[in-house]
Amino acid sequence: MSQKLVILAGLPGSGKSTLAEGLSRHFSLPLFSIDPIEAAMWRGGLPRDQTGIAAYAIAQALAEEHLRLGHSVVIDAVNPVEAPRAAWRNLAAKYRASLPIIECVCMDEATHRRRIEARMRAIEGMTEITWAEVEKRRTGYEAWTDARLTLDTSAHPPERLLAEAIVYLT
Numbered sequence: 001m002s003q004k005l006v007i008l009a010g011l012p013g014s015g016k017s018t019l020a021e022g023l024s025r026h027f028s029l030p031l032f033s034i035d036p037i038e039a040a041m042w043r044g045g046l047p048r049d050q051t052g053i054a055a056y057a058i059a060q061a062l063a064e065e066h067l068r069l070g071h072s073v074v075i076d077a078v079n080p081v082e083a084p085r086a087a088w089r090n091l092a093a094k095y096r097a098s099l100p101i102i103e104c105v106c107m108d109e110a111t112h113r114r115r116i117e118a119r120m121r122a123i124e125g126m127t128e129i130t131w132a133e134v135e136k137r138r139t140g141y142e143a144w145t146d147a148r149l150t151l152d153t154s155a156h157p158p159e160r161l162l163a164e165a166i167v168y169l170t
Helices: 016-027 034-043 052-068 082-094 109-118 131-140 158-169
Strands: 005-009 031-033 073-076 101-105 149-152
Touching: 005 016, 005 082, 016 031, 016 073, 016 101, 016 158, 031 034, 031 052, 034 052, 052 073, 052 082, 109 131, 149 158
Parallel strands: 005 073, 005 101, 031 073, 101 149
Antiparallel strands: none
């Protein structure tokens, strides 16, 4: 596999972490996920209102170190607006890595809500997001303009979605 900066994006509960973990295992790639990074920052004493953008900066620094070494990387992040998206594009360009983007969506609102309300990820220091918070995040989630694979995670089982993502990356 040529060097890649694989981006998994989508609203909380859209299935991106499940898919990112599957891709990380399948290809034996490091995975950097924003939520555990941010939770570690909170456990370290940083105020919750100061860690959002910083967690992306840490993930970018970790990804850059791996790209510099010639490795591919998987990133698991909402990526709701242009700023982090541009940072990933710039990082991929700097290391001449391809930038496959996989956007996870959950088109069935009832399924999405059930996932959020049942979610128990056990990330130390992080409480689970509420459905009301997801709906608020949805209003600020900008449409992607980059070429990408969009997967409706409410339409197919995780194994099929992973298979589609693997084909997309190879």
